[in-house]
Amino acid sequence: MEHSTSVMTSNPVTRRSLLRMAGGALLAAPMSMLTGGVVAGSAGNPGSAKAFVRTQTIEPGGTLNVAIGTDITSLEPQLTTETSSGGVRTNLYDQLVWHFTPDGSIIPWLATEWEVSSDGLTYTFTLTDKPVKFHDGTDFNADAVKATFDRLLQPERSGAAKLTLDMIQSVEVLDPRTVKFTLSKVFAPFLRRIADNPGAIMSPASIQQYGEDYGQHPVGTGPFRFVEYVTGDHVSFERNPDYWNGTPNFDRIEYRIVPEDAARTTLLETGEAQVVDRVTPQLADALKANPDVRIQETVTSRIVYFVLNQNRDLMKDVRVRQAVNHAVDRETIISSILRGYAVLADSPISKTVEFYAPQTPYAFDPERARTLLQEAGIAQGTEVVIWTPQGRYVGDRDFATAVQDMLKDIGLNASLQAFGDFPAYIQQLDSLEFDMAVWGWANSNDADSALNQTFSSDFVKVFPNWGSYSNPRVDELLDTAATELDSNRRAELYTEAQKILVEDAAGLFLHWQVNLTGVSPKVEGVFVHISETLVVRDAGFIA
Amino acid sequence: MASYVVQRLLMLVPVLIGVSLAVFMMLHLSPGDPARMVAGMAATPKQVEDVRLILGLDEPLYKQYLRYIGRLVQGDAGRSLSTNKPVISELWPRYVATLELTLAAMALAVSVGLTLGIISAIRQYSVIDNVLSLLALIGLSIPAFWLGLMLILVFSLKLSWLPTAGRGGFSHLILPAVTLGTFAMASVARMTRGSMLDVLGQEYMQTARAKGLHARVVLLRHGLRNALIPVLTVVGLQTGQLLGGAVLTETVFAWSGIGRFMVQAIQARDFPVVQGGVLLTAVTFVLVNLLVDLLYSVVDPRIKVS
Numbered sequence: 001m002e003h004s005t006s007v008m009t010s011n012p013v014t015r016r017s018l019l020r021m022a023g024g025a026l027l028a029a030p031m032s033m034l035t036g037g038v039v040a041g042s043a044g045n046p047g048s049a050k051a052f053v054r055t056q057t058i059e060p061g062g063t064l065n066v067a068i069g070t071d072i073t074s075l076e077p078q079l080t081t082e083t084s085s086g087g088v089r090t091n092l093y094d095q096l097v098w099h100f101t102p103d104g105s106i107i108p109w110l111a112t113e114w115e116v117s118s119d120g121l122t123y124t125f126t127l128t129d130k131p132v133k134f135h136d137g138t139d140f141n142a143d144a145v146k147a148t149f150d151r152l153l154q155p156e157r158s159g160a161a162k163l164t165l166d167m168i169q170s171v172e173v174l175d176p177r178t179v180k181f182t183l184s185k186v187f188a189p190f191l192r193r194i195a196d197n198p199g200a201i202m203s204p205a206s207i208q209q210y211g212e213d214y215g216q217h218p219v220g221t222g223p224f225r226f227v228e229y230v231t232g233d234h235v236s237f238e239r240n241p242d243y244w245n246g247t248p249n250f251d252r253i254e255y256r257i258v259p260e261d262a263a264r265t266t267l268l269e270t271g272e273a274q275v276v277d278r279v280t281p282q283l284a285d286a287l288k289a290n291p292d293v294r295i296q297e298t299v300t301s302r303i304v305y306f307v308l309n310q311n312r313d314l315m316k317d318v319r320v321r322q323a324v325n326h327a328v329d330r331e332t333i334i335s336s337i338l339r340g341y342a343v344l345a346d347s348p349i350s351k352t353v354e355f356y357a358p359q360t361p362y363a364f365d366p367e368r369a370r371t372l373l374q375e376a377g378i379a380q381g382t383e384v385v386i387w388t389p390q391g392r393y394v395g396d397r398d399f400a401t402a403v404q405d406m407l408k409d410i411g412l413n414a415s416l417q418a419f420g421d422f423p424a425y426i427q428q429l430d431s432l433e434f435d436m437a438v439w440g441w442a443n444s445n446d447a448d449s450a451l452n453q454t455f456s457s458d459f460v461k462v463f464p465n466w467g468s469y470s471n472p473r474v475d476e477l478l479d480t481a482a483t484e485l486d487s488n489r490r491a492e493l494y495t496e497a498q499k500i501l502v503e504d505a506a507g508l509f510l511h512w513q514v515n516l517t518g519v520s521p522k523v524e525g526v527f528v529h530i531s532e533t534l535v536v537r538d539a540g541f542i543a
Numbered sequence: 544m545a546s547y548v549v550q551r552l553l554m555l556v557p558v559l560i561g562v563s564l565a566v567f568m569m570l571h572l573s574p575g576d577p578a579r580m581v582a583g584m585a586a587t588p589k590q591v592e593d594v595r596l597i598l599g600l601d602e603p604l605y606k607q608y609l610r611y612i613g614r615l616v617q618g619d620a621g622r623s624l625s626t627n628k629p630v631i632s633e634l635w636p637r638y639v640a641t642l643e644l645t646l647a648a649m650a651l652a653v654s655v656g657l658t659l660g661i662i663s664a665i666r667q668y669s670v671i672d673n674v675l676s677l678l679a680l681i682g683l684s685i686p687a688f689w690l691g692l693m694l695i696l697v698f699s700l701k702l703s704w705l706p707t708a709g710r711g712g713f714s715h716l717i718l719p720a721v722t723l724g725t726f727a728m729a730s731v732a733r734m735t736r737g738s739m740l741d742v743l744g745q746e747y748m749q750t751a752r753a754k755g756l757h758a759r760v761v762l763l764r765h766g767l768r769n770a771l772i773p774v775l776t777v778v779g780l781q782t783g784q785l786l787g788g789a790v791l792t793e794t795v796f797a798w799s800g801i802g803r804f805m806v807q808a809i810q811a812r813d814f815p816v817v818q819g820g821v822l823l824t825a826v827t828f829v830l831v832n833l834l835v836d837l838l839y840s841v842v843d844p845r846i847k848v849s
Contacts, residue, residue, distance in 0.1 A: 067708075067797075071807060073626045080625065081583050158597040159627075160583025163590045212627060231636040232799030233710050258708045258797040262692055266700055266707050423575030423812045441584075453587060462588045463579070 056524045058540035063252040064523065066536060067264045067273040071232055071257050076215035077200035078152045081160040086197040087277075087534040088255055091237050092135075093200030093220035094245075096125055096145065097191055104352060104445060104530045106195050109245075110140065110221070120186035120485050127177045132244040134203035135225045142179040146171045147204035149181075161198035186483040188490060189446035192354075196445075196531070223248035223537050232257060249525075249540030265518055268293055274520040277534045281339040281394065284516045291521075298515045298528040299343050301350040301450070302442035304393050306386075306403070306508035307467040311432045314384065315467070321505035323372035324384075324436070325362035327410045328403055332364075334511055337398045342511035347498045348451060350512040352530040355447040355481075357495035359502040361509075369410040380411040388438040389425045390418040394513055400438050403508075429466050436508065439464060445531050447494045448482045455506050469506040544837075551833045555826065562825045563615075563818060567608050570814050577812040581624050598624070611818065620822075621815035623808075630819040634801065638823060640710060641800035644792070645785040647716050648724035653778060656728040660735025660774075661767065664743060675732065682729030691722040691795035708797035719796040723789050727781040734777045738770035745769070771842050779835030786831065787824045 070084035077089055090100050098109035110132065111125035125145075132140035149171045152162055169184040183190065193199065206219040218226045221244065224237035237253045256273065258264040265283045267273035269290060279287070279295060287293045308315045308324070315321055334342045343351070346361040384407055388400035397418045407414040419425035429437055441454055441464065452458075457475050459465035474497050481493035502509070515528045525539030578595035579586070586594070595601050599610070614621060620630040659679075663672045698718060699707040706715050742748065743766060751765045752758075790802040801820060808816040839846045 071804075074628070076627070079627055081585065156597060158581055158594045160581070160586060163582060163586050166590075212622075215627060230710070230799070231633065232640075232804060233797070256709050256797065257799065259803065260688075260692075260708075260795045260797065263695060263708050263795055263797060266695055270699055270703060270707055272707055421575065422810065423577075423580055424573070426579060427574040427576055449585060453585075459587070463591075464584075 054525070054540075057543040058249055058524065059543035060247070060249050060540065061251050062249075062541045063254060064250045064275065064536060064539065064541075065267075065273040066253065066255045066275040066534070067258045067267045067277070068255055068534070069257075069259055069261065069264055069278045071259070072229075072235065072255075074215040075218035075226065075229065075235070077197050077202065078157065078161045079159045079215065081164060081196075081198065083531055083533045084277075086531070087536075088235055089197055089200065089218075089220075090222070090533065090535050091224040091253055091537045092218050092222045092226060093197075093202075094132075094222055095195050095197075095199040095201065096127075097195045099192060099195035099445075100529050100533065100535045102527045102529075104354075106191055109195075110201060114191075116485060120188075120483065121183050123181045123183070123190065124174070125179050125181070127179065128244070129177065130244050132221050133242055134206070134221055135219045135240060136203050136206050138203055138205045140201065140221050141176045142173040143176070144201055144204050145179045146173050147207055148200075148202045151202065151207055152198070164193050164196065164198050167193075186485075187448075188482055188485060189448050192446045197533075224250075224253055227252070248537065253536060265293075268518045268520065271520075274523045275526050275534070275536060275539075276518040277515075277528075279516040279518045281341045281516070284341065284518075285339055287518060294519045294521050296517045296519055296526070296528065297341065298517070298530070299350065299352050300442060300513050300515050300528070300532045301353050301445045301530045302393075302440050302513040302532065303345055303348055303350055303450070304342075304396075304438070304440045304510050304513055305345070305348070306436040306510070307429075307439050307464075308469075308505065308507055309432060309435050309437070309466060310468045310470075311461065311466075312435055314378070314382065314435050317376045317378075318504060319372045319376040320378060321508075322362065323369040323376070323378075323410065324407065324412075325505050325508050326365045326369035326372065327412075328406050328508060328510075329364040330361070330510055333399045333402055337395045337402060338511070338514075341514040341516060342394070343514060345509040345511050346502075348454070348501050348507065348509055349447055349494070349498060350442075350450070350530070352512070353445055353447060353450055355491050355494040357491075357498050359498055361502070362505070366406075366410050373410060373412070378412075381413045382411075384412045384414040384435045385433070386414055386416045386436045386438075387425070387428070387434045388416065388418050389422055390420045392422050392425075393438065393440045396438055399510065403436075426463065430463070432461065432466055437466065440513065442513075442532060447490075448478070451494070451497060451501070452478050452482065455501055467507065469501075469504070471500060471504060471506075474500055548833070548837075551829075551836075555829055558825060558829055559822060560612075563612065563822055564608070566818050566821045567604075567611070570812075570817060571604055571607075575812045577624055577814055580812045611815075615822075620819040623816045624813045625808075625811045625816075630815050633804070633816060634819055634823055637799055637801045637804045640798060641786060641789070641793070641802065643710075644716070644719055644723060644789070644798055644800060645782060647720035648785060648789075649727060649778065649782050651720055651724040652727035652731050652781070655724075656731025657735050657767075657774070659728075660732040661739055661762070663732065663736040664739035665762070667740060672736075676736075679729040679732045682725045683733075685725060687722055687726070687789070687791040688795050690725060691718070691792055694718045694722060695795070710798060719792050719798050722795070723785065723792045727778070727785070730777050730781065731774060734774050735770065738773045739766060742766050742770045768842060772839060775835060775838055775842060779831055779838075783828045783831040786827045 068084055072085040072088050073080045074085055075089060077093055094110050096111040097106050099106045110128055112128050113126045115124045167183050167185055167187045169182045172180045174180055203219040210217045223240050223243045225240045227236040227238050229235045235255045239248045239251055261280050261283060264276045265279055268276045284295045308321050310316050330344050334344060346358050347356055349356045386400060386404055388396050390397045400416055404414040404416045454464050455469050456478050457470040460468040460470050477493045477497040481490045484490045515532055517528050519526050522541055523539055524542050526536050528534050578591050578600055582591045582594040622629055623633050659675050663675045666672050695707055698705045705718055748765055751761045790806055793800040793803040805820045
């Protein structure tokens with residue numbers, strides 16, 4: 001017998017809660033955007049939650065042209081998790097719950113309420129009573145949910161998408177509007193996972209018809225329908241007039257793939273595009289003078305840090321790890337190399353992620369660093385091997401070079417090696433022949449994913465805990481938190497874990513990456529989700 | 544002639560076996576794990592191993608190679624590891640895009656390059672010859688990505704005459720074709736000038752003029768035709784190279800061609816795509832060379848194919 005301990009129903013979404021939701025994350029938006037707004041959609045009706053709050057009058061219609069820097073891999077949701085395709089797919093699909101909101105909060109969506117069993121192993125979702133249809137004309141219902149996840153969990157399926165949801169054991173249809181998920185292990189961030197792209201609901205009829213070629217004929221319940229994908233060039237969508245959750249604004253959305261940074265921002269300047277993603281800090285500064293361009297800054301969940309390798313003697317001593325933390329002037333790195341487009345990390349978890357708890361960062365204090373090295377018995381001129389990828393994270397090689405110099409200032413003889421090819425870099429890290437290595441981690445936007453693989457003993461010597469930080473207390477905290485369903489208790493556990501990781505100098509935490517998006521001032525409602533996913537489906541042209 | 548073509552086409556078989564083996568070995572021996580790239584950055588080492596099993600990447604290399612070749616001869620180049628689409632349907636549209644761009648660039652290079660080369664040759668050491676030689680030198684040394692960005696700056700951003708990026712109608716083709724064609728144009732011009740100068744000094748040219756033939760006939764039929772052989776060689780080599788992909792131009796102009804795609808595939812360790820793409824490029828090279836060889840005999844009937 002199952003006993004429901006927690007019943008979460010969707011509260012009627014009020015304008016105030018939505019404003020709160022939006023206010024937290026529209027970092028670059030002028031405050032005027034958040035005042036005098038009108039809530040679109042039928043507020044107060046469960047299941048008709050809107051992910052975005054309007055503050056301007058929108059003129060429906062028009063074509064939104066978006067230029068993205070990375071080729072999309074696939075329009076089928078059960079393959080990759082890279083955010084370029086993920087952002088494009090948000091137009092096509094809906095999930096049971098939704099987290100592509102400006103502040104990343106999870107809201108009811110195709111499911112209006114859900115119940116978690118007391119053992120945390122089953123989730124029972126009640127689906128919306130609104131008539132929802134797939135783009136192929138078939139009905140959305142519990143069978144579609146089951147068909148979607150049955151497809152995902154096929155043993156022969158590989159790919160990153162499946163791995164984010166492999167704790168699902170089975171999916172059962174209780175009635176056309178009720179569906180039950182059974183998990184193989186208690187996993188507290190489960191809702192966050194199904195709210196993400198891999199949880200997109202697919203049409204059973206089209207699964208049947210297209211099989212592995214679903215990506216070429218993508219069908220969802222989303223606000224826009226697939227028109228065409230010209231390989232490597234552009235993807236087009238048109239409005240889904242029958243959308244269940246309010247009428248979408250744009251007639252069409254066109255994504256063009258433009259890999260060259262300068263060419264991409266030029267499209268914004270010529271008016272050929274209204275939205276461009278991944279603007280570089282240099283180009284962003286140049287564009288600031290242009291009144292026809294607005295640069296939106298979003299702090300993402302990506303933490304950029306140095307893995308400190310305790311498999312080699314030098315970093316085994318906590319005093320040495322603290323010394324290198326004191327030796328690095330993060331503020332200067334952020335202001336000069338990253339031109340201010342990064343936020344100093346005072347925790348291994350980004351401040352945009354749930355259960356983030358601010359810690360006291362190591363002050364820039366070379367004197368203190370030298371003392372600590374002396375205490376640890378480290379001779380002047382001791383060699384430190386630093387590795388960095390090149391072109392993977394914003395300014396990676398440049399800030400690694402700066403760190404190399406800063407370490408020389410405290411008497412360490414630091415050498416730097418840069419790797420232009422990322423897959424080779426990952427493999428190189430497995431050799432563990434470094435003392436410090438640049439790494440960036442942005443996974444699934446929950447505290448468990450943020451900390452577990454990077455710092456738990458389960459991953460000592462392997463990806464991505466190459467540094468082999470291992471602390472039984474941290475292990476215990478992370479294990480307990482991952483299976484603890486009470487939010488307050490989880491917050492306490494993660495707070496303590498963050499505190500220990502900073503005190504132990506488990507890594508040299510530099511900054512959280514800021515994502516820069518160029519947007520025409522004629523468009524409102526474009527935002528970048530903390531997962532670095534560009535979301536345009538709720539946007540519109542200002543009247 | 545027909546048997547010569549067949550013979551040359553049969554040569555493709557050993558070439559393809561050699562190329563496929565070389566690419567396969569290079570991919571598998573170079574660092575970087577395709578299973579990790581497929582599984583994603585969030586995957587645990589255990590999950591990566593599971594993916595490796597599913598993809599068959601744990602098998603001995605010779606088995607993997609034989610399986611690949613076995614499918615290839617049946618026309619199946621496999622599916623892309625990152626997009627899960629058949630490799631052929633990934634490569635073909637991009638190949639066509641590259642073909643379109645290359646043909647446009649080469650048409651420009653040949654028409655303009657030939658004309659300028661002839662003018663330079665008949666006006667040797669004149670001001671115009673010197674100016675054209677300087678331009679050719681600039682054309683040969685200018686980096687494609689810089690030229691591309693400058694053209695965008697002037698013609699798209701400042702003048703708003705032409706679109707900035709992507710494929711579309713004729714207007715989309717102009718800037719990338721100019722960018723890509725500049726180097727070839729300069730080579731063709733220089734080669735034509737040198738080759739024409741050689742020919743112009745020949746005795747048969749004097750004979751032609753002495754016969755009282757019109758200057759244009761002398762220049763084009765007697766002069767240019769004989770000067771074309773080395774030019775043809777340059778054009779053939781350039782075309783073959785460009786069809787292998789012009790990564791920089793394709794990147795600057797967001798031209799979804801095969802060069803840019805191959806670079807992406809290598810970065811993602813998408814082995815089936817890289818293998819397919821290299822094979823396609825090898826076939827192209829062989830075919831272009833064959834075409835050039837056949838054209839030699841058309842231009843100069845003394846050259847017989849056999």
